[in-house]
Amino acid sequence: MTDQLDATGKLRHLLTLDGLPREVLERLLDRADALRTPAQGGTGMRGVLAGKAVCTLFFEPSTRTRSSFQLAATRLGADVLTFDASVSSTTKGETASDTLKNIEAMGVQAFVIRHQADGAVAALAQDVQPGTALVNAGDGRRGHPTQGLLDMLTLRQAKGRDFSMLKVVIVGDVRHSRVARSDLHALRTLGAGEIRVCGPQSLLPDDDTLQGCTVTQDFDEALEGVDVVMMLRLQRERMQEGLIHSLADYHRDYGLGMDRLRRAAPDAVVLHPGPMNRGVEIDDAVADGRQSLILRQVANGVAVRMAVLEELLG
Amino acid sequence: MTDQLDATGKLRHLLTLDGLPREVLERLLDRADALRTPAQGGTGMRGVLAGKAVCTLFFEPSTRTRSSFQLAATRLGADVLTFDASVSSTTKGETASDTLKNIEAMGVQAFVIRHQADGAVAALAQDVQPGTALVNAGDGRRGHPTQGLLDMLTLRQAKGRDFSMLKVVIVGDVRHSRVARSDLHALRTLGAGEIRVCGPQSLLPDDDTLQGCTVTQDFDEALEGVDVVMMLRLQRERMQEGLIHSLADYHRDYGLGMDRLRRAAPDAVVLHPGPMNRGVEIDDAVADGRQSLILRQVANGVAVRMAVLEELLG
């Protein structure tokens, strides 16, 4: 695989959190934390990427993630090119690599790529020029590293930098979730005290992914005393695929309501990567309650993406 | 309903022209008039919203209205985020309110929202932070306030600020038209001398909307001596719905040609919100004739939207 770090330990691409050294991860989080205010607007950082171009190249649609990257790049002064590859040349038989190299040839210095296939972004990283940086904005089930980073930033702001005493549970469709995989990588690297994974058997991943985690199908048990509840989105397709029986059953067994949340530590926090299915995996009272950090995650997303783009191109 | 004015009488949101005080309406029109030249381009006003972000959040597509707002925001120096909610997260089961709050959390200070449901934008205004401003760019049949403002600006430029002697006719599918409702609100507030409403019975609205208007189904009669003819677009769906018999019949009874226009005052002006169905509600000779202010309306649209965004965020 393409090494995502150069000889000096600086990021060349951001492809995965798997194996990303703790000092790099913490450097990015520190920088993102410092960027919280500029991430909400202002013109103070427009010089950082002025005259550079960032392309969002999405082979699978995701308006929210794309928008977050777009605002991050804009606030650093970059020109942003939105290339919706799900409706474009690729439908004319062009390979993803050719699409990428074409836009690169137009003078684009960084690509934010989402792709439906595991490892697709790392594969594309083989094809670009030395100065061009790729950011994985989600590849198959494999990873979504900036989501992992923004989740860690959100936890750090709420719980402090030392994760060694933290009990964290990740709940839901872990099997199909790139968010869960990136969170697991980052939580391990940052030394989280205990990581529990909870979901129905049909939505649990292979043992490799679960390494070092406590696994249970009983949500009530999984919540006991945790400091952090990371909910996952349930794709409605899982029902058609026969992986869950019904949304009502799923809600009964794995939906997070206030009653259930009381099993966690009193100051436990709740995260969700969005978009939420209210009334399925999460109830209104939790989503909008005082323990929810969901909108804080979104705000941190812009800061994290600014920190990543700045390190890659700045 | 959320009050769209703050304690000092400044706009916090622009949700409707219904009940908007005359002084606010006239202040916006005065400012828009002063912005006519910058509304056509240039960099002189880029400082006004520099570092702020405006999101066009359209749950129903409308490229023209979106483009007009985009140019207005850009010419004030804002960053513009285009969020096509008709093809996005909302299709993944997310509520409109969650979509809005998510983008708001990314550091967006104003939203320009189009939605298919009456009152949707006012409802969303309940959910945002105190500093965030919403502009209704069309909600169901309820209203399209910036269209109403640009129509008034166009009339003022043509006929002067005093509307008390003006005879105005609004023609066509008034029942389904948010443009007509916003025009009616503004014309009443500005004290138009006489307001006539004309269309087939099946396309006339309820009595509430028609308050204070002279109503007729006879277009020739309705045109007698008017100073202003406000044509409405006929949605072709009205035929499938059985509300009109045929486009040819509609054109015969409610299409505006030169012959008919001669019944109006010699210096009468013609408005149309676009897009036009030439040969249905309006003939080429009128659309492109010396009495048509249709392209002037479009130009004024950018100025009005700059004035609104400036008051909301400036």
Place this chain on the structure above:
Amino acid sequence: MTDQLDATGKLRHLLTLDGLPREVLERLLDRADALRTPAQGGTGMRGVLAGKAVCTLFFEPSTRTRSSFQLAATRLGADVLTFDASVSSTTKGETASDTLKNIEAMGVQAFVIRHQADGAVAALAQDVQPGTALVNAGDGRRGHPTQGLLDMLTLRQAKGRDFSMLKVVIVGDVRHSRVARSDLHALRTLGAGEIRVCGPQSLLPDDDTLQGCTVTQDFDEALEGVDVVMMLRLQRERMQEGLIHSLADYHRDYGLGMDRLRRAAPDAVVLHPGPMNRGVEIDDAVADGRQSLILRQVANGVAVRMAVLEELLG
């Protein structure tokens, strides 16, 4: 037809390369050549079109061409409005001319237009205000002048400014290709030594287009000793239309592999307008080989479009 030059010989529109004087063509190429570095990024030229707006108005989708124009306009400092007319007002019954005049009224100074109909852009040029410039970004089979220019720039960089000794072959679906037509116009104007056209009978154009060309259906023969091979994209629709028998047959007869390329001059160069069908009209070894100028074409595309926009609006 609207003259695309004003009285002083300056471009008012860029509609076609057919009949464009050699000095204008060479002036644009010289300027584009000088813009190679700024075309890859930077802020040095942002003043050229600052405060002006360029609209890409595509009645037929083409993300790559649109992106190239967008980056060119952005690097000159223009505001860029993307108007996807294939999903917009036009579907509501508005004429292309009304769509154009509406956006023009919003204060847009130049339009980059793609349309499926031959001559559509030249027709639209009749309807705009004197100060508004149109660039044809592809109209039907008729022409794609900036592609022709970027191909010529690429050839000039590889082979020098004097084309009189050059042997060029254009291969493939010449009949349906606007690229081929623009290349033919430019090659003739620049005095190319010999122009060969090669493809199956069913994909050859009329005699008018072929004027002055050597025509053959035998690709091997056509390649003998040429300095330049201009490959065309094969639209897969041609098979459904019965114009070609199968992709495999097409590849056997008209696909360019390394073996075949050896018939050309040893320093022959290969061009392709993209997107490529690898394994159909071109093999990997050629597309990615040392004789391929395909990515150089793409890079030159931004420079050419900057030169054109600068001359039209600067």
